[in-house]
Amino acid sequence: xxxQLSPETAAFREEMRTFFTTQVxxxxxxxxxxRRHLTRDQYVETQRVLNAAGLAVPHWPREWGGRGWTxxxxxxxxxxxxxxxxxxxxxxxxxxxxxxxxxxxxxEQKERFLPPTANLDIWWCQGFSEPDAGSxxxxxxxxxxxxxxxxxxxxxxxxxxxxxxxxxIFCLVRTDPTAEKKQRGISFLLVPMDAPGVTLRPIELIDGxxxxxEVFFEDVRVPAENLVGEExxxxxxxxxxxxxxxxxxxxxGYTKRLLAQAKRHxxxxxxxxxxxxxxxxxxxxxxxxENELLALELTALRVVAHSADGKPHPASSVLKxxxxxxxxxxxxxVVDIAGPLAVASGAGEGSEVPEWARVATPSYLNYRKAxxxxxxxxxxxxxxxxxxxxx
Amino acid sequence: xxxxxxxxxxxxxxAVSGLLGRAYTGEHRxxxxxxxxxxxxxxxxxxxxxxxxxxxxxxxxxxxxxxxxEVAIVAEEIGRVLAPEPFxxxxxxxxxxxxxxxxxxxxxxxxxxxxxxxxVAAVAHAEPGTRWSPSARDVRATRDGDxxxxxxxxxxxxxxxxxDLLVVSAVLPGGGTGLFLVRPDAEGPARTGYRTHDGxxxxxxxxxxxxxxxxxxxxxxxxxxxxxxxxxxxxxxxGHEAVGAMDTALRTTAQYLRTRKQFGVPLARFQSLTFRTAxxxxxxxxxxxxxxxxxxxxxxxxxxxxxxxxxxxxxxxxGRHIGHEAIQLHGGIGMTAEYTIGHYTSRLTAIDHLLGDxxxxxxxxxxxxxxxxxxxxxxxPYTGG
Numbered sequence: 050x051x052x053q054l055s056p057e058t059a060a061f062r063e064e065m066r067t068f069f070t071t072q073v074x075x076x077x078x079x080x081x082x083x084r085r086h087l088t089r090d091q092y093v094e095t096q097r098v099l100n101a102a103g104l105a106v107p108h109w110p111r112e113w114g115g116r117g118w119t120x121x122x123x124x125x126x127x128x129x130x131x132x133x134x135x136x137x138x139x140x141x142x143x144x145x146x147x148x149x150x151x152x153x154x155x156x157e158q159k160e161r162f163l164p165p166t167a168n169l170d171i172w173w174c175q176g177f178s179e180p181d182a183g184s185x186x187x188x189x190x191x192x193x194x195x196x197x198x199x200x201x202x203x204x205x206x207x208x209x210x211x212x213x214x215x216x217x218i219f220c221l222v223r224t225d226p227t228a229e230k231k232q233r234g235i236s237f238l239l240v241p242m243d244a245p246g247v248t249l250r251p252i253e254l255i256d257g258x259x260x261x262x263e264v265f266f267e268d269v270r271v272p273a274e275n276l277v278g279e280e281x282x283x284x285x286x287x288x289x290x291x292x293x294x295x296x297x298x299x300x301x302g303y304t305k306r307l308l309a310q311a312k313r314h315x316x317x318x319x320x321x322x323x324x325x326x327x328x329x330x331x332x333x334x335x336x337x338x339e340n341e342l343l344a345l346e347l348t349a350l351r352v353v354a355h356s357a358d359g360k361p362h363p364a365s366s367v368l369k370x371x372x373x374x375x376x377x378x379x380x381x382x383v384v385d386i387a388g389p390l391a392v393a394s395g396a397g398e399g400s401e402v403p404e405w406a407r408v409a410t411p412s413y414l415n416y417r418k419a420x421x422x423x424x425x426x427x428x429x430x431x432x433x434x435x436x437x438x439x440x
Numbered sequence: 441x442x443x444x445x446x447x448x449x450x451x452x453x454x455a456v457s458g459l460l461g462r463a464y465t466g467e468h469r470x471x472x473x474x475x476x477x478x479x480x481x482x483x484x485x486x487x488x489x490x491x492x493x494x495x496x497x498x499x500x501x502x503x504x505x506x507x508x509x510e511v512a513i514v515a516e517e518i519g520r521v522l523a524p525e526p527f528x529x530x531x532x533x534x535x536x537x538x539x540x541x542x543x544x545x546x547x548x549x550x551x552x553x554x555x556x557x558x559x560v561a562a563v564a565h566a567e568p569g570t571r572w573s574p575s576a577r578d579v580r581a582t583r584d585g586d587x588x589x590x591x592x593x594x595x596x597x598x599x600x601x602x603x604d605l606l607v608v609s610a611v612l613p614g615g616g617t618g619l620f621l622v623r624p625d626a627e628g629p630a631r632t633g634y635r636t637h638d639g640x641x642x643x644x645x646x647x648x649x650x651x652x653x654x655x656x657x658x659x660x661x662x663x664x665x666x667x668x669x670x671x672x673x674x675x676x677x678x679g680h681e682a683v684g685a686m687d688t689a690l691r692t693t694a695q696y697l698r699t700r701k702q703f704g705v706p707l708a709r710f711q712s713l714t715f716r717t718a719x720x721x722x723x724x725x726x727x728x729x730x731x732x733x734x735x736x737x738x739x740x741x742x743x744x745x746x747x748x749x750x751x752x753x754x755x756x757x758x759g760r761h762i763g764h765e766a767i768q769l770h771g772g773i774g775m776t777a778e779y780t781i782g783h784y785t786s787r788l789t790a791i792d793h794l795l796g797d798x799x800x801x802x803x804x805x806x807x808x809x810x811x812x813x814x815x816x817x818x819x820x821p822y823t824g825g
Binding site for chain 2: 050053054058132305306308309312316326329333336337339340343344345348351355364370371427434437438439
């Protein structure tokens with residue numbers, strides 16, 4: 050039982066901090082700090098800088114660029130990246146399809162896809178959710194029917210994040226509609242976005258932004274070799290993909306940075322000549338949020354430091370649930386600090402409203418998504434009640 | 441960084457939990473708390489035999505030389521079964537003050553006696569009209585030849601009527617807060633004991649020129665910081681007592697939902713109830729993490745007062761959440777004195793109001809939040825961000 054990092058881990062933390070704050074282009078980090086949207090090129094440039102230094106896919110198998118780090122090292126890597134305003138490597142590539150191909154793909158698939166996936170030479174998007182398959186993902190209906198050497202795909206995916214930038218989409222498709230359990234007839238299929246019959250339609254969100262899409266498949270022919278692993282085992286791979294992550298589940302670094310920004314804004318905003326930061330109600334709200342975030346960070350550290358038998362720590366289920374709640378609370382705090390300025394989200398050149406106040410409300414509205422995606426917080430509560438409390 | 445208990449710590453937990461688990465099965469706690477002094481002297485003696493009552497004291501002072509992690513383990517096991525033995529109050533708070541301020545002779549005498557189980561020492565610090573202050577206000581110390589006399593009222597003093605020795609704070613002639621040992625003998629203070637809602641005992645202590653012995657040997661030293669620090673260490677230990685109690689309250693509630701049937705099905709079939717139980721688990725784990733961290737800050741020589749405020753805020757919020765929901769999810773049975781769950785809520789409420797509640801901690805944290813950018817729990821030693 051010891052709080053301090055070992056000298057080696059402390060040095061590792063310093064190494065990460067130095068790299069992220071000196072090697073990633075300042076303009077990109079400024080964009081993240083200002084909570085502006087990144088361009089496709091900025092994502093790609095960042096990931097290539099990271100990949101060249103061996104920092105894009107540290108959790109992959111060593112032969113594909115992994116580093117063999119401990120969970121604590123990976124946690125530090127992830128936290129320092131967020132604190133330094135470095136956009137993390139694209140999750141669809143490095144946390145989702147990459148690990149699935151590395152674990153279940155053929156040697157050919159690994160050689161073909163893993164290096165460009167790590168380097169963001171291929172941009173992946175996720176084809177899981179459907180209009181009638183959200184939390185109940187296993188009821189998905191997009192079908193793939195074997196026809197000679199091809200799979201023929203028909204159906205619709207939705208909530209496809211950054212699909213407008215994507216080269217490929219990894220899909221869960223129904224390959225055996227007669228399977229007794231609906232989870233059993235699903236396969237994991239890789240589809241090029243430029244294949245004939247694939248169309249993408251943007252979905253505008255409540256913040257006015259375009260980050261998610263619908264993707265339609267109409268008699269899309271995909272070579273059989275694009276199926277990952279075994280036919281009808283796709284559900285197991287999706288569970289592997291969603292369930293094997295215990296690092297970075299809670300966006301601690303992101304929220305910590307936002308709270309620090311909120312404090313700076315509160316010190317700048319004046320109310321009748323006094324800094325808003327002196328308002329005791331606001332100070333109490335900030336202090337309480339900071340303390341809850343501390344509790345979350347410590348819980349994340351307990352989870353990553355837990356070495357026993359490779360099984361996830363029971364408390365890991367808390368991280369997504371509480372992590373997104375606090376992330377949302379921090380975005381809400383910034384809106385409230387902006388106060389009347391929070392309405393000026395559309396202000397342009399010549400406005401005296403600072404940029405942080407203009408983006409506050411769209412960002413707050415945007416982050417209502419956090420408690421819905423990646424297994425809604427109601428799904429998380431179901432998991433806690435069921436698998437931990439036996440209810 | 442390492443959050444795992446070592447083998448010796450695991451053995452300590454097993455021993456304490458074995459002793460207390462056997463002592464407080466079924467109705468026994470109600471029987472014990474119904475009679476004076478509100479705890480079981482035999483269990484107290486067994487804890488002394490195990491070395492638990494001298495755990496944090498230096499070996500030279502008759503203690504075991506263990507650290508805050510070991511103290512935390514004992515406190516959590518006490519909370520788990522609501523053992524009424526005043527471990528935190530006597531060992532951590534009273535013993536902590538004597539260890540911090542006492543002369544070698546005083547430490548040797550008092551701490552050894554506490555460790556052996558022969559001395560229940562109580563801190564008489566709170567005064568009517570004060571609210572969790574680290575200073576004395578109206579109780580005054582005056583010199584009397586080579587000795588001292590104290591006058592004023594202390595209340596509520598936990599275990600003040602049973603105590604073999606009182607550690608009393610008082611305003612010094614030159615200002616500042618001094619600490620004194622007061623023996624409740626013939627010349628001792630008037631003590632009026634009473635039951636507290638959680639089954640414990642407290643007392644009003646009236647000092648009327650009562651003879652007292654200066655704790656430590658510097659008659660001019662202001663001990664406010666020492667009181668602040670001892671209270672912080674006790675708040676951290678209380679945090680673990682609360683975690684133990686919350687853990688049992690949650691488990692008991694989950695068990696009840698699995699077995700209690702209404703509308704022909706177990707209550708666990710109702711998602712409105714299971715979701716609330718899941719939220720209780722979230723509160724518990726976040727509180728556990730923070731209490732554990734504060735203990736490690738103490739162990740590493742960091743800013744223990746700030747860490748204690750952080751732990752208190754989290755455990756206070758969690759204690760209320762879990763305490764309320766545990767009764768509500770039980771329904772009417774949770775209101776009865778015969779059933780255990782409500783007693784957990786009662787004890788959590790008492791812990792919350794001994795030494796400063798969550799809002800008290802929050803006010804202190806809010807006053808300093810502008811002074812740092814982010815909270816870095818791993819920066820060693822923790823310096824208060």
